Amino acid sequence: MLDLSRVNFYLKLSRPIIWIIILPYYLFPLGGRLDLLATWRFWLGLLYFTFPVSIMMFGINDMADTDVDKYNPRKAHDYFGNQASKSDLFGLWKVIMISNMIPLGIMSIITADWIFYSGYFIVALSLNILYNLKPFAFARKAPWDLPFTPVGFLILVTLACHLNQVPLPKAGPCLFYVSSTLTNHMIAELLDIDCDTLGDKRTTAVVIGKAYTCAFIGALIVVQLLILTPLCNIFKAMLHCGGDASILVSYISQSFFRGQAACQSWEGSRSFLLSMYARYTAKFSFVVYAFAKGILA
Numbered sequence: 001m002l003d004l005s006r007v008n009f010y011l012k013l014s015r016p017i018i019w020i021i022i023l024p025y026y027l028f029p030l031g032g033r034l035d036l037l038a039t040w041r042f043w044l045g046l047l048y049f050t051f052p053v054s055i056m057m058f059g060i061n062d063m064a065d066t067d068v069d070k071y072n073p074r075k076a077h078d079y080f081g082n083q084a085s086k087s088d089l090f091g092l093w094k095v096i097m098i099s100n101m102i103p104l105g106i107m108s109i110i111t112a113d114w115i116f117y118s119g120y121f122i123v124a125l126s127l128n129i130l131y132n133l134k135p136f137a138f139a140r141k142a143p144w145d146l147p148f149t150p151v152g153f154l155i156l157v158t159l160a161c162h163l164n165q166v167p168l169p170k171a172g173p174c175l176f177y178v179s180s181t182l183t184n185h186m187i188a189e190l191l192d193i194d195c196d197t198l199g200d201k202r203t204t205a206v207v208i209g210k211a212y213t214c215a216f217i218g219a220l221i222v223v224q225l226l227i228l229t230p231l232c233n234i235f236k237a238m239l240h241c242g243g244d245a246s247i248l249v250s251y252i253s254q255s256f257f258r259g260q261a262a263c264q265s266w267e268g269s270r271s272f273l274l275s276m277y278a279r280y281t282a283k284f285s286f287v288v289y290a291f292a293k294g295i296l297a
Helices: 004-013 016-022 024-030 034-038 040-048 051-064 092-111 114-132 148-164 171-191 193-198 204-231 234-256 270-293
Strands: none
Touching: 004 051, 004 092, 016 024, 016 051, 016 270, 024 040, 024 148, 024 171, 024 270, 034 040, 040 051, 040 092, 040 148, 051 092, 051 114, 092 114, 114 148, 148 171, 171 193, 171 204, 171 234, 193 204, 204 234, 234 270
């Protein structure tokens, strides 16, 4: 019998609200190909980029971070996972394997290409293990935490292109993918910096501190703006970058000017919710535009 409480538990682990950050890297390289909307390949890939990709990424992360997440009020919110114990996570490996192998198996059978999809799964799983789990745990060994997210998303972009039989993106879009995923990664590290410090998790943000992390994120946003402007126009580029900037400005205001205590739940505050909605609205609008026009393909 299906245990709905466990289904809800695993769904929360996959961070559905962050799917909107992951799905663009499926849609960006397919931009300008609206004909793909009429194909099974497109919709199968889109579904794969929701729960299966996310449960592998965030599920393995939660298995590795039970010692840190107990300090993290962000994990107490429904949209950012769970403060799960090791016993709560029993059976998670089975969920990760089944949720990934079924859609990848369907892709392999229908395309008659077992080698690519098997290779993708091995590489993606290996990256997540190297990043999160001991004895490797590069997530805790700054600055080696930085390259994993961009590399992982470039692999996802390769999967999207291969499945939908479109060429790989040009250099400009790839540079944007790297800078934008690194921005997302550093924003996540910034939000967790106080709690990671308490849990002795040495991320890049913990090592360089709040001020330099904010400056680094600001520089990455400028890099995105410089890459995007020649590909579309300054106003569309500012729409995307403004979403990231809204989170950064809200964090700086809350942390540096309002005396927020370590690990206080800023994520439950009104300023965070407003900046989060502004960020996601801006990103959604930009993703629709980029997919329709093909500027990042």
